[in-house]
Structure formats: structure tokens, C-alpha cells
């Protein structure tokens with residue numbers, strides 16, 4: 001594995017001499033660990049947070065055998081003796097204790113969720129039963145064919161007492177919170193949010209709402225990254241837009257590093273005369289990654305200023321988003337107490353052709369999910385590759401990944417598709 005790329009400061013490296021995607025991921029993974037501490041939050045505030053404790057079931061869920069339907073509970077062993085004809089001897093509704101033990105051959109009127117009376121194991125749905133009144137008593141006729149245990153939910157069938165429900169680091173989804181609530185826990189320990197300083201750079205960059213001078217460009221990356229940071233639950237300090245002035249860049253980064261877990265910058269990542277981020281990182285701290293064999297995003301850099309992680313994303317919006325999803329997202333997740341995970345890849349037939357791709361680098365195209373004439377889901381490529389085209393990001397449902405060794409793609413060939421929804425974005 002290539003290490004310590006900090007000595008490489010040449011933007012014009014051949015791809016074979018740049019750091020490969022897998023090696024960059026390995027370095028990131030090796031260099032980062034959790035920095036946040038835990039805090040207790042009520043379940044109402046737990047959605048999307050990363051769990052900071054293992055959660056075991058303190059009791060069985062459900063806590064008792066109970067009815068899955070409204071109907072009549074009976075003992076299956078009595079069925080043959082009574083021929084399915086049972087006196088209704090008691091009644092039990094959800095939320096009430098089970099009746100006293102029922103004499104042999106008796107049935108109990110029961111409602112969904114009610115505790116199963118002792119000794120009874122099967123429930124007939126009320127729609128399937130006939131009822132008769134005789135001598136002030138109610139009888140039911142239960143049709144044959146019900147399997148013993150039908151319509152009964154067993155104690156602990158959802159979760160058994162003591163079972164691990166969720167492990168520390170899990171990102172809490174609505175159904176996870178439901179599972180925690182079902183155990184009776186009202187509060188959970190979660191990791192506190194990662195504190196991120198967000199920095200835009202470039203003399204040309206202006207904030208929306210401000211007038212745009214000639215040559216000016218609005219700061220779309222700030223809003224792109226701020227929204228992406230929300231998907232990993234980070235809190236964001238807006239460090240504004242820095243001009244291309246080395247001292248200001250140095251001062252801002254040095255200052256931000258003192259009070260943040262991570263700094264994310266955009267722009268100035270390559271080595272033009274006006275690009276100061278890498279020099280600042282080298283002066284103030286240590287660079288671990290720079291110049292990747294990928295497209296887009298090759299000037300992405302990663303390092304640390306003291307204990308503060310720095311991720312220098314390229315200025316081109318497409319490169320900024322791709323680098324965030326591929327590298328910043330797992331890094332911030334680990335800093336925040338989660339796992340370093342790679343997005344899942346789905347194999348899909350390509351609805352495009354590539355006659356010639358450069359070897360030695362991994363390319364990530366903006367991919368659109370489409371349906372072909374046979375109803376098969378295929379991966380279509382946004383036709384233009386420009387790294388400044390936010391339109392491509394908007395059209396896309398994810399990224400198409402073309403590995404280093406692949407130099408062409410035929411129509412219909414399987415390609416890796418990485419849906420944005422697996423990288424924290426919501427579906428449109």
C-alpha cells in the first residue's frame with residue numbers, strides 16, 4: 001500500500017503514480033477513530049442518531065402469549081372431544097389480566113392483543129364462528145381445520161429477553177426506534193454530533209444574495225456540503241468564503257482546528273498559485289492523502305491539524321459531492337461513533353457505451369436509473385462528464401463506478417451502481 005503521500009506535490013502526476021481509491025480508503029480507515037462522547041436523548045430525538053450503547057431486550061416482546069385476532073380462544077386438545085362446540089366461559093380484552101384458568105372444553109371471548117388465557121393455545125377468528133344462545137349461556141361452533149397455535153402470538157416471538165437488539169454505532173432508523181420503544185426504554189445514549197468547520201475558498205466565490213462581480217461564482221458548494229453534512233448528523237460552523245490569500249487561509253484553518261473535530265474545505269485543493277489549502281495543511285499539520293487516481297476528485301486531500309481532521313475537497317461541485325460521499329462521509333461517520341462502511345454496489349446492465357477509458361484510474365459517472373423496453377432496470381450515464389455540472393448531479397440517482405483496469409464498456413455489460421439513497425440522501 002502506498003503511504004505518506006505528503007511528499008508528492010505534483011498536480012501533473014500520471015494516474016499510475018497517484019493514490020488508488022482502495023489505498024486512499026485504507027489510509028482514511030486506519031487514521032480515524034471516534035472523537036465524540038455520548039449523551040442521553042429521549043426516543044423522540046433519537047431518529048438518525050448513532051447509538052452509543054448496546055441495547056439488549058430487558059424483557060420478552062411480546063411479554064405474554066396473546067391474540068392476533070378478535071375471536072374465541074380454546075384448547076386445541078379439546079377440539080375432538082367437543083366437536084368444535086364450546087361454551088364461552090369468560091372474556092378478555094387487550095390491556096386486562098388473563099381470566100382464571102378455564103375449565104376443560106371451555107372457550108374465551110378474546111380480542112386482538114389480549115393475554116392468552118392459561119391452558120388455551122388456539123384462536124378462531126370471530127368471522128369464522130357461529131354463536132348460539134342456550135339457557136342463558138353462549139356457545140360457539142368453531143370450524144375444523146385450525147392448526148394448534150393458530151392466531152396466537154408467542155411470548156418473545158418478536159424479541160427474546162436478553163437478545164441484542166441494536167449494537168453501539170447503529171444509525172437509528174424509524175423501525176429501530178420502534179424496537180427500542182417496544183422494550184419500554186424511554187431514553188437512549190447516542191454519540192454527540194461531530195463538530196465540523198465548513199470553509200469555502202476562492203476570490204471568485206460569493207454567497208447567494210450578494211451581488212456577483214464579473215468573473216464571480218456563487219457558492220453552491222457551501223449549501224451542497226452543509227446539506228450533505230446534515231445526512232451524517234454533524235453540526236456545522238460556517239467559516240465563510242476565504243479569499244485566495246495564504247495568511248487568511250492559514251489563520252482560519254489554525255483557528256478552526258482548535259474548536260472542531262473536522263474541517264471541510266472546498267476549492268484551492270490543487271496546486272495552482274492561488275490554491276493555498278494544501279500548503280496550509282502541510283504547514284499547520286500533516287497531510288496523509290493527496291492526488292488520487294480517480295475522476296472526478298483527484299485533488300482531494302486528507303490530513304490533520306493537531307487532532308482535527310482536515311478534508312480538502314475540490315472546488316468543482318461534482319468533484320466536491322463525489323469526494324464527500326466516497327471519503328468524507330465514512331470519515332465523519334467514524335469520528336461520530338459509527339462504522340467505516342462502503343456504500344453497497346448493485347450490478348446493473350449499462351445503457352451506454354464507453355469506447356475508451358483511461359486505465360489506472362477509477363471513474364465515477366453520474367448514473368441515472370432507467371427502464372429498458374423489457375422492463376429491466378438499467379444504468380444510464382449522464383451524457384456530459386464536466387465536473388462543474390450540477391445538472392448531472394441532479395439528474396442522477398447515484399454513481400456508476402468504473403474500476404481502474406476497465407478501459408471500455410459495452411452496451412448491456414454489468415456495471416457497479418451506487419445509489420445515492422445508500423449514501424444518506426433521500427429518494428426523490
Ligand SMILES: Nc1nc2c(c(=O)[nH]1)N[C@H]1C(S)=C(S)[C@@H](COP(=O)(O)OP(=O)(O)OC[C@H]3O[C@@H](n4cnc5c(N)ncnc54)[C@H](O)[C@@H]3O)O[C@H]1N2
Nearest residue numbers: 011200217218219220221267268269270275314315316319
Ligand atoms: N494544472 C492543474 N489544474 C487543475 C488540476 C490539476 O491537477 N492540475 N485539477 C483539476 C481538477 S481535477 C479539479 S477538480 C479542479 C479543482 O481544483 P481546486 O480544488 O483547486 O478548485 P478551484 O480551482 O478553487 O476551483 C475549481 C472550480 O470550482 C469552482 N468552485 C470553487 N469553489 C466553489 C464553490 N464554493 N461553489 C461553486 N463553485 C466553486 C471554481 O470557481 C472553479 O471553477 O482543478 C482542476 N485544475
Ligand code: MOO
Nearest residue numbers: 296297298319387
Ligand atoms: O476532480 Mo476534477 O473534478 O477531476 O475535474
